[in-house]
Each structure stands twice: as structure tokens, then as C-alpha cells.
Amino acid sequence: xxxxxxxxxxxxxxxxxxxxxxxxxxxxxxxxxxxxxxxxxxxxxxxxxxxxxxxxxxxxxxxxxxxxxxxxxxxxxxxxxxxxxxxxxxxxxxxxxxxxxxxxxxxxxxxxxxxxxxxxxxxxxxxxxxxxxxxxxxxxxxxxxxxxxxxxxxxxxxxxxxxxxxxxxxxxxxxxxxxxxxxxxxxxxxxxxxxxxxxxxxxxxxxxxxxxxxxxxxxxxxxxxxxxxxxxxxxxxxxxxxxxxxxxxxxxxxxxxxxxxxxxxxxxxxxxxxxxxxxxxxxxxxxx
Amino acid sequence: xxxxxxxxxxxxxxxxxxxxxxxxxxxxxxxxxxxxxxxxxxxxxxxxxxxxxxxxxxxxxxxxxxxxxxxxxxxxxxxxxxxxxxxxxxxxxxxxxxxxxxxxxxxxxxxxxxxxxxxxxxxxxxxxxxxxxxxxxxxxxxxxxxxxxxxxxxxxxxxxxxxxxxxxxxxxxxxxxxxxxxxxxxxxxxxxxxxxxxxxxxxxxxxxxxxxxxxxxxxxxxxxxxxxxxxxxxxxxxxxxxxxxxxxxxxxxxxxxxxxxxxxxxxxxxxxxxxxxxxxxxxxxxxxxxxxxxxxxxxxxxxxxxxxxxxxxxxxxxxxxxxxxxxxxxxxxxxxxxxxxxxxxxxxxxxxxxxxxxxxxxxxxxxxxxxxxxxxxxxxxxxxxxxxxxxxxxxxxxxxxxxxxxx
Amino acid sequence: xxxxxxxxxxxxxxxxxxxxxxxxxxxxxxxxxxxxxxxxxxxxxxxxxxxxxxxxxxxxxxxxxxxxxxxxxxxxxxxxxxxxxxxxxxxxxxxxxxxxxxxxxxxxxxxxxxxxxxxxxxxxxxxxxxxxxxxxxxxxxxxxxxxxxxxxxxxxxxxxxxxxxxxxxxxxxxxxxxxxxxxxxxxxxxxxxxxxxxxxxxxxxxxxxxxxxxxxxxxxxxxxxxxxxxxxxxxxxxxxxxxxxxxxxxxxxxxxxxxxxxxxxx
Numbered sequence: 001x002x003x004x005x006x007x008x009x010x011x012x013x014x015x016x017x018x019x020x021x022x023x024x025x026x027x028x029x030x031x032x033x034x035x036x037x038x039x040x041x042x043x044x045x046x047x048x049x050x051x052x053x054x055x056x057x058x059x060x061x062x063x064x065x066x067x068x069x070x071x072x073x074x075x076x077x078x079x080x081x082x083x084x085x086x087x088x089x090x091x092x093x094x095x096x097x098x099x100x101x102x103x104x105x106x107x108x109x110x111x112x113x114x115x116x117x118x119x120x121x122x123x124x125x126x127x128x129x130x131x132x133x134x135x136x137x138x139x140x141x142x143x144x145x146x147x148x149x150x151x152x153x154x155x156x157x158x159x160x161x162x163x164x165x166x167x168x169x170x171x172x173x174x175x176x177x178x179x180x181x182x183x184x185x186x187x188x189x190x191x192x193x194x195x196x197x198x199x200x201x202x203x204x205x206x207x208x209x210x211x212x213x214x215x216x217x218x219x220x221x222x223x224x225x226x227x228x229x230x231x232x233x234x235x236x237x238x239x240x241x242x243x244x245x246x247x248x249x250x251x252x253x254x255x256x257x258x259x260x261x262x263x264x265x266x267x268x269x270x271x272x273x274x275x276x277x278x279x280x281x282x283x284x285x286x287x288x
Numbered sequence: 289x290x291x292x293x294x295x296x297x298x299x300x301x302x303x304x305x306x307x308x309x310x311x312x313x314x315x316x317x318x319x320x321x322x323x324x325x326x327x328x329x330x331x332x333x334x335x336x337x338x339x340x341x342x343x344x345x346x347x348x349x350x351x352x353x354x355x356x357x358x359x360x361x362x363x364x365x366x367x368x369x370x371x372x373x374x375x376x377x378x379x380x381x382x383x384x385x386x387x388x389x390x391x392x393x394x395x396x397x398x399x400x401x402x403x404x405x406x407x408x409x410x411x412x413x414x415x416x417x418x419x420x421x422x423x424x425x426x427x428x429x430x431x432x433x434x435x436x437x438x439x440x441x442x443x444x445x446x447x448x449x450x451x452x453x454x455x456x457x458x459x460x461x462x463x464x465x466x467x468x469x470x471x472x473x474x475x476x477x478x479x480x481x482x483x484x485x486x487x488x489x490x491x492x493x494x495x496x497x498x499x500x501x502x503x504x505x506x507x508x509x510x511x512x513x514x515x516x517x518x519x520x521x522x523x524x525x526x527x528x529x530x531x532x533x534x535x536x537x538x539x540x541x542x543x544x545x546x547x548x549x550x551x552x553x554x555x556x557x558x559x560x561x562x563x564x565x566x567x568x569x570x571x572x573x574x575x576x577x578x579x580x581x582x583x584x585x586x587x588x589x590x591x592x593x594x595x596x597x598x599x600x601x602x603x604x605x606x607x608x609x610x611x612x613x614x615x616x617x618x619x620x621x622x623x624x625x626x627x628x629x630x631x632x633x634x635x636x637x638x639x640x641x642x643x644x645x646x647x648x649x650x651x652x653x654x655x656x657x658x659x660x661x662x663x664x665x666x667x668x669x670x671x672x673x674x675x676x677x678x679x680x681x682x683x684x685x686x687x688x689x690x691x692x693x694x695x
Numbered sequence: 696x697x698x699x700x701x702x703x704x705x706x707x708x709x710x711x712x713x714x715x716x717x718x719x720x721x722x723x724x725x726x727x728x729x730x731x732x733x734x735x736x737x738x739x740x741x742x743x744x745x746x747x748x749x750x751x752x753x754x755x756x757x758x759x760x761x762x763x764x765x766x767x768x769x770x771x772x773x774x775x776x777x778x779x780x781x782x783x784x785x786x787x788x789x790x791x792x793x794x795x796x797x798x799x800x801x802x803x804x805x806x807x808x809x810x811x812x813x814x815x816x817x818x819x820x821x822x823x824x825x826x827x828x829x830x831x832x833x834x835x836x837x838x839x840x841x842x843x844x845x846x847x848x849x850x851x852x853x854x855x856x857x858x859x860x861x862x863x864x865x866x867x868x869x870x871x872x873x874x875x876x877x878x879x880x881x882x883x884x885x886x887x888x889x890x891x892x893x894x895x896x897x898x899x900x901x902x903x904x905x906x907x908x909x910x911x912x913x914x915x916x917x918x919x920x921x922x923x924x925x926x927x928x929x930x931x932x933x934x935x936x937x938x939x940x941x942x943x944x945x946x947x948x949x950x951x952x953x954x955x956x957x958x959x960x961x
Contacts, residue, residue, distance in 0.1 A: 007787035010779040024813030038385040086703035114717035171886040247401040342923025347752035369908030386819035551924020560731040580728030580739040
């Protein structure tokens with residue numbers, strides 16, 4: 001019994017923050033239901049949600065966002081775990097760690113600037129190709145950015161998020177590897193085998209959390225798809241952002257309804273993900 | 289850990305107290321106060337000025353010219369805060385909703401739809417323009433741009449700050465032509481396929497460019513009184529939509545995608561990816577040439593039938609902690625002296641009326657060297673077209689997205 | 696062994712190249728006036744933006760000071776709260792545990808503007824808007840998911856065994872924690888501190904709305920310049936931003952390292 005009480009006491013500060021956050025969301029989601037007394041709107045209605053869902057651009061936008069988020073999160077998790085393993089192998093310290101932390105520090109808008117300066121049709125890659133005589137004009141360089149496939153957006157996310165996964169997993173993997181992984185090697189397992197049978201499964205909780213974080217972020221973030229994406233179809237958060245930016249304050253509920261949709265979808269996907277990974281991890285034997 | 293926490297909490301509290309104190313006093317009733325009383329009440333106070341902060345030249349001017357001027361003449365500390373207008377409105381809307389009587393914003397840099405929306409929703413202080421002595425002294429009070437902002441009556445809720453006008457620019461060393469009409473622009477695009485584009489709406493400049501094309505094709509008069517109804521507007525602008533669609537195949541990316549903002553267009557022009565650009569700052573080219581961003585052969589041009597011009601303004605927030613101080617600062621901003629300084633340092637079209645200036649002041653304005661590659665003030669004003677009603681702007685933006693992109 | 700280190704060398708080399716190439720571009724752009732197609736090097740150089748960075752309208756040193764102080768405070772608070780929560784979840788059994796894990800993911804689920812606008816409304820009502828404490832609270836909220844996740848993983852991996860041993864030897868719970876678990880948790884605590892620091896250091900919209908522009912940070916100043924489209928000035932500010940944060944880490948870690956000589960870890 002005292003143990004349970006200790007647990008609850010330990011959770012008090014978190015609960016405080018959560019209550020604050022819930023209140024915050026509540027007051028904004030009330031706006032999405034048409035409740036903005038400051039502007040004379042007081043009738044509760046679901047109309048704004050129906051209006052958001054019935055727009056013809058809604059489903060293409062949802063698809064764009066889901067696809068971008070899924071591809072970014074999956075590729076970043078795989079590559080990031082690899083990078084993390086390499087870091088652990090090198091002692092997980094020094095310059096390499098600072099280097100990996102660098103992209104996490106770079107704001108998304110600057111990452112977009114990188115993508116344009118590097119991958120754009122007049123970017124450094126195109127110039128190098130021109131210099132080497134591979135192309136004779138920048139219009140021959142493939143259009144990587146601003147395409148409806150959102151390839152540029154995904155690449156920019158990878159630049160930031162592969163190091164994020166590596167860094168996020170590092171503390172756990174370094175700990176696991178230095179104790180259990182090395183024990184396995186001392187017992188005769190090859191480094192590769194020790195990694196895949198011991199270190200990796202035990203590090204999976206961190207990797208899977210990182211996957212979820214990136215997925216949610218890429219699903220809800222507007223900056224990179226706005227700066228590197230196509231004019232049409234736009235990503236879902238870009239629509240929400242543009243609606244929110246609109247000066248017409250009485251249209252605020254429409255923007256908030258779009259954010260409400262994003263919030264509900266994110267929550268649903270997080271829940272689904274939680275169920276799936278728990279099953280998966282239990283099967284592998286990691287356990288959360 | 290506990291000690292650390294206690295220390296941080298204590299630190300936070302101290303800082304919070306420091307941030308809370310120093311609220312400025314204000315006179316009991318401003319509406320009946322004389323100008324002298326207002327200036328007196330503003331003495332020794334702080335005025336916050338919220339507005340777009342992305343222009344380092346303007347930030348520098350505010351910090352090195354405007355702020356010292358206010359300190360010296362009125363003993364007012366001018367504090368400039370860089371914040372986008374949508375964020376300012378979001379903040380004010382929140383304060384309105386929470387019933388906050390005294391906020392943190394005194395003055396706002398604003399115009400157009402944002403002004404309309406802020407005024408409509410009670411986020412502004414009220415009429416103050418007539419109170420300022422410099423309104424009478426320097427501003428043409430019958431000028432349509434003093435009376436209306438995007439066709440919306442101003443009613444004294446904001447005072448002019450500077451004038452903007454849409455201009456086009458290209459590099460004479462790359463393309464000798466300067467298309468002076470929509471038709472010439474089409475053949476220009478055909479000659480340089482893939483090298484011309486405009487910012488995706490709702491970017492401010494892209495939106496003005498499309499409205500300008502609509503003026504070119506459909507004339508401007510009919511829009512001054514038009515109903516903001518999707519179908520009405522769409523049938524009125526149909527010929528312009530046809531034109532824009534006929535432009536698409538020759539645009540950058542075949543008009544399937546447009547750059548996200550005017551700053552991206554400027555950058556693409558500087559890199560040589562585009563041969564032409566458009567800007568809301570009529571003297572932006574000369575600044576670009578001086579900074580070495582543009583080549584020396586870059587020049588500004590206009591459509592023969594004119595381009596859209598508008599004014600940007602200063603207003604006061606509904607819950608301004610120091611409205612008296614804000615009025616004093618705004619009054620100073622529309623003086624000949626600070627307008628001349630803005631014209632000189634920022635190359636911002638002035639809002640003072642030439643007829644109200646003394647011969648000396650006039651000569652000072654005329655003596656300003658506007659730099660290379662730009663048009664004279666007279667030429668710009670001779671080709672200036674009025675804005676559309678604010679309510680039409682979002683409608684046109686939606687029509688453009690549905691009917692022009694990728695079509 | 697040899698194969699593995701070849702792999703790690705290759706992986707780290709590629710990663711370093713991919714990370715550093717754009718950053719080098721940033722260095723070039725900060726002193727570039729014009730760099731048009733197809734030149735491989737800038738055509739016109741200029742020190743204008745560096746001049747504006749150090750002697751312009753913004754007081755760079757003051758901005759750096761307040762950003763670092765705010766980031767440090769947010770990191771400490773968020774790590775402390777995260778550590779408490781992590782211990783509860785990893786070492787105790789109680790009903791509603793999965794709800795807790797969902798609760799700390801909440802800041803990630805909430806779209807940015809909803810978070811900022813909603814929390815602004817809430818803080819206005821309790822009188823914390825436009826104050827540093829309010830901004831600190833928001834930064835802590837934003838970095839909590841990361842702290843909690845990192846610390847739960849390491850706490851669970853370490854288990855409660857060492858502490859129990861210490862308790863059996865007669866230590867009180869606090870002593871048991873410091874002697875038993877803390878050394879093992881250190882890598883996680885350090886990661887959590889750095890991650891929260893980064894999160895706080897790069898907050899823009901929340902700082903803007905809740906701080907009302909009164910609380911000034913480097914990120915707050917940086918973003919308008921990036922949006923302003925002056926690529927050279929944006930590059931200078933981005934370099935100052937990234938460089939200063941890196942410097943904080945180098946100093947912080949050198950400090951920690953001296954405190955725990957030869958103690959391995961991160």
C-alpha cells in the first residue's frame with residue numbers, strides 16, 4: 001500500500017502539468033465547437049468539423065501527411081538505430097556525440113533552407129553536376145523539392161530525425177551494450193550476433209518511442225511541408241496553419257476544428273501504436 | 289536536487305516580479321484630455337511597439353533613430369517587439385477572451401484585412417487620429433488612403449506609417465524586355481519558359497500580384513463595391529483566371545507548384561533561377577544592389593496601367609497599458625522629420641502630404657538619393673491603383689487555389 | 696571485430712558528411728552577398744550580416760544569457776519531474792499506469808498552435824502570462840515527454856535492485872537512491888538534461904505567445920530573420936544559435952567529466 005502511495009506522490013508534478021495542459025486543450029477545443037464568447041459566438045455546434053471533413057482537399061491532405069509521417073519515421077528509426085549502434089561501438093562519447101546532436105539543435109526552418117541550398121534545382125548538388133558536365137542547364141536537374149510526393153520534406157525530416165533517434169536511444173543502448181552485450185560477447189557470441197540478439201531487442205523500447213515521437217511530429221508539423229512541399233495537395237497541418245493565419249478571427253473555430261481533427265487522429269494513432277508495440281515487444285521478450 | 293529546485297523556483301519568482309513591476313500610469317480619461325495633458329502623462333513611460341521584425345534595416349532604424357528621438361523629445365522609452373501580425377492578433381484575441389484589462393501591447397503595425405478583423409472584433413483602442421496635432425499638420429485628411437484601408441473605413445482607428453506599392457523587377461543584362469502589360473508578360477514568359485513565377489497565395493505579394501493581373505484584365509473599378517461572394521467574384525474574374533491558366537505552361541514548374549513566399553522568389557531571382565520577380569517594397573532593388581545581393585543591372589518597372597499600392601498603419605491595442613504614450617509616439621512618427629528619415633534610411637514611401645510641407649522640408653525630401661535601379665516617387669504615385677475591399681482578398685485566394693494551380 | 700569497426704567507421708563517416716555539408720554551406724552563406732548559378736563559390740562576399748549580428752539592433756549577449764538561463768532551468772525542472780514519473784512507472788505497480796504513459800505523451804499530440812494558444816489562455820487566467828515563470832512552465836511542458844521517455848527506459852533497464860540492497864544495508868530511501876541508482880542513471884539524466892535544454896532553447900511560438908515578446912530569447916529573434924528571407928543574415932543567426940548551444944554542451948560536459956573522472960558514459 002505505501003508503495004502505491006509513493007508512486008502517486010512521485011507522479012504529482014507530472015499530474016500538475018497534465019492538468020494544466022488538459023485545461024489548455026479544452027479551452028481551445030471549445031473554440032472548435034464554435035464557442036468564442038469574446039467574438040459573440042456562443043452556440044455549440046459540430047458544423048466546423050463537418051465543414052473541415054467534407055472539403056474535397058481534406059483526404060488528399062490527410063494522405064500526404066500520413067505518408068510523409070510514416071516514411072520519415074520508419075526510415076529515421078532504421079537509420080538512426082544503425083547510427084546509434086555505430087556510436088556505441090565507438091564508445092558513445094566525444095566529438096561524434098556532439099556531431100549527432102547538431103541537427104537536433106537546428107530549427108526546422110533552417111533545415112528547409114539547407115534543403116533548398118543543397119537539393120534545389122540551382123542548389124549545390126545541381127551545380128556540382130553542372131561542373132562535372134553531367135547537366136548543361138539547371139532545368140535538367142531532377143526536381144526533388146516541391147513535388148506532390150513530398151520527397152524533399154521527407155529528406156529534410158531525415159536529416160534532423162536520424163540523429164534524433166540515435167541520440168534518443170544512445171543512453172539506453174550504451175547501458176545495455178556495456179553490460180549485457182559485452183557479456184554475450186565474452187560468452188562467445190560474435191559482435192553482430194550479440195547486437196541482434198541482445199543489445200537491439202533490449203534497446204527497442206527507446207527506438208519505438210522515438211518512432212512514435214517522429215511520426216506524431218511529422219504528422220502535425222507544418223513548417224517543412226509548407227516550405228518544401230507542393231502548392232497542391234498541401235499537408236493537413238499546412239491547411240490548419242493557413243486557416244489559423246487567416247485574419248478573419250470569426251473563422252478561428254474552423255481552424256481549431258482542423259487542429260481538433262489532427263489532435264484526435266494523433267491520439268488514435270498513438271493508442272493504436274501503443275497496443276501494437278506492446279504486443280510486439282512482449283513477443284520479442286523486451287517488455288515495456 | 290531539492291536545493292536546485294528551490295533555487296530555480298526562487299529565481300523564477302524574482303524574475304516574474306521583475307517582469308510584472310514597472311506598469312505605466314495612465315490618465316483617468318484620455319478622450320477629454322488636451323494634447324498637452326497627454327504628452328505630460330506620457331512623460332517617463334514605456335511604449336511597446338509590436339510588428340513584423342524580419343527587416344533588420346527597419347529594426348535598426350527604430351533602435352537608432354526612432355527610439356532616441358522619443359527619449360529626447362518626450363522622455364518615452366520605445367520598446368520594439370518583433371512579432372508577426374497573426375501572432376499579435378492571436379495574443380490580443382486570447383487577452384480579450386480572458387478579459388484582461390491591461391495587456392502588454394501598446395502600438396501595433398497593421399493594415400488591410402488584419403485591421404478590418406481587429407477593428408470588427410474589438411481588438412483596437414478606438415479613434416485617436418484626430419487627437420494628434422501632426423495629423424492636421426502633415427497628413428492629407430481627404431486622401432482616400434487616410435480615410436480607407438482596403439476600402440474599409442478607418443474612422444481614426446489607425447494612423448499612416450508608410451506606403452507600399454507593387455513593383456516588378458528584372459536584370460537588363462539577362463532580359464532586355466520590361467513587360468508593361470499582362471499581354472506583354474505572357475509573351476515574356478513564353479520567351480523565357482520556366483524562368484518566371486509568383487509566390488503562392490495567400491502570400492501578401494503573390495496575392496497582390498494576382499489582384500493586379502485581375503485589374504489588368506477586368507479593370508479595377510467594379511471591385512470597389514463588389515459583394516464578397518464566391519460565385520459573384522468568380523464570374524467577375526473569369527477572364528483573368530483564363531489568362532493565369534494560359535500563363536501556367538510557361539511558368540516555373542509549369543505552374544503546378546508556386547514558391548511559398550515572396551522572399552523565396554527574391555532568393556530564386558538572386559540565384560539566377562528566375563529572370564523576374566515582384567516586390568511590395570518599391571525601393572527594394574536599390575537596397576539589394578547596395579548589399580550586393582542583386583547585380584548592378586537590376587531595375588524596377590511597372591505595368592503601364594498601374595500597380596496596386598497600399599498604406600500600412602499604426603494602431604493602438606484595446607487593452608494598451610499606455611495609450612497616451614502610444615499616441616505621442618504615433619504623432620512623432622507622422623512628423624516630417626521622422627518620415628524624411630524613414631524615406632532616407634529605409635526608402636519607404638512617405639505618408640506626409642507634399643502640399644503641407646514647408647519649402648525647406650520639401651527640398652529635403654527631394655534631395656534624398658534613392659539609389660540605383662528604382663523609379664521616382666512621382667512615377668510610382670502616377671501609376672498607383674487602389675486596393676480591393678479587404679473581404680474580397682480571401683475569396684480571390686480561394687478561387688486561385690481551386691482554379692489556377694496546376695490547371 | 697574488424698568488420699564491425701569498419702561498419703561503424705563507415706556509418707559515422709557518412710553521418711558526419713551528411714550533417715556537416717549543410718552546416719558548411721551555412722558558414723559560407725553567412726559571409727555571402729551573392730552566389731548565383733552556376734558558381735561553386737560565392738561571387739560577392741560581405742561581412743554585413745556579421746556586423747548586424749554583433750552590432751545590430753539586437754543585443755546578442757543578453758539574448759544568449761537569457762536563452763541559456765531559461766534552457767538550463769527548464770532542463771533541470773523537466774528532468775526532475777521526468778525522473779519522479781519514470782520511477783513511479785518503472786519501479787511501482789499501480790492502477791492507471793498506461794494512462795500515465797499517455798499523459799506524458801500529451802504535449803506531443805497537441806498541435807503547436809493549440810498548445811500555445813490554449814496555454815496562453817490558461818496562464819492569462821492564473822496571472823502567469825507575460826512572465827518568465829509562465830514561459831518556464833511552458834518549456835518544461837514541451838520537453839517533459841522526452842525527459843520522461845528517456846528516464847523511464849534507463850530506470851527500467853537498471854531496475855530497483857541496487858537501491859534495495861542499499862536499503863537492506865540501512866540507508867534511508869533518499870540515501871539509497873543517491874548511492875544505489877543515481878550513478879547508473881547518470882547517462883540517462885544527462886541525455887534528458889540535454890534534450891530538454893535543446894527543446895527549450897528552440898521554442899519559438901510558445902515563448903512568443905506566452906512571453907508576449909517581453910521574455911526575449913535567441914530563437915525568438917532568429918525566426919523573424921529566417922522568415923524575412925535575408926539568407927545571409929538568417930545563416931549568421933542560425934550559426935550563432937547552433938554554435939552557442941553546442942558550446943553550452945561542451946562546457947557542461949567538460950564540467951561533468953571533471954566531476955566524475957574516468958567514469959565512462961556519455
